[in-house]
Amino acid sequence: MSWTDERIATLKKMWEGGATASQIADELGGVSRNAVIGKAHRLGLKSRPSPVKANEPKKADKAPAAKAAPKKAPAAPRPAAKAADAPKPAPAPRAAPAGQGGNASQPLPHTGTDLPKIVSVGPGGFLRQGPGDQQAPIPPAPPRRLVPAKPSPEIADKTSLLDLSDKVCRWPMGHPGEPDFHFCGEPVNPGFPYCVEHCGRAYQAQLPRGARRPPPPLPFGGPRVR
DNA sequence: CCCTGATTCGC
DNA sequence: GCGAATCAGG
DSSP: OOOOHHHHHHHHHHHHHTOOHHHHHHHHOSSOHHHHHHHHHHTTOOOSSOSSOSOOOOOOOOOOSSSOOOSOOTTSOOOOGGGGOOOOOSOOOSSOOSOOSSOOOOSSOOOSSSSOOOOEEOTTSOEEOOTTTSOOOOOSOOSSOEEOOOOOOOOOOOBOGGGOOTTBOOOEESOTTSTTOEEOOSBBOTTSSSBHHHHHHHSEEOOOTTSOOOOOOOTTTOOOOO
16 A cells, blocks of 8 residues: 555644544555554654653663563664754643633634544545634624534434535534444534534534533544454 | 553664 | 554554
């Protein structure tokens, strides 16, 4: 398998969306987890909460006695390439802008890649994009802050990608690439890409400080449950 | 053990 | 550029 433009786009979207390399590799198919990680690094996107980090170089060495013959020749110490990395702030949470002074902010104009995008990946590798990338209507003054949420399977429609238009709800249901993956398909809430019901899921009123739970990641269909 | 991402290096 | 092998932490 070669890295076509679409596959790279899928990789980027899922990587930024918070999917693990294994999930991405499984979704793309034909590539290993390492391939995904390697490609991600080559693309320049990296970091993201990785379990293996936050440690300093230590002088402990290993003694791989029973291991298979290592291909590496640890003759010369290799300088870590991350030394020249630009200092990056703490990993941006899924949705946490600053202004909390009671003013309302719209979830739509997401300009950076740090915030979750409502993106789903179709079986062919094409992408469905969310409010941030498409329409930017801010119809009524939102009562509070609106934060993205993750979908959950409740309804059982069968709107395929071909049935999508700007009139029907684009809420993804199921996992991309699987046979039962479809979209909600109900009439949209005017000004939004989703129906009223899913707007209620996609944009949740900000609860008072304290009674707030962290918004879940994975905007593209939820975690895999295989 | 499993998982994760990071890194290296032969191809 | 690609990705298996490997490393390293949870």
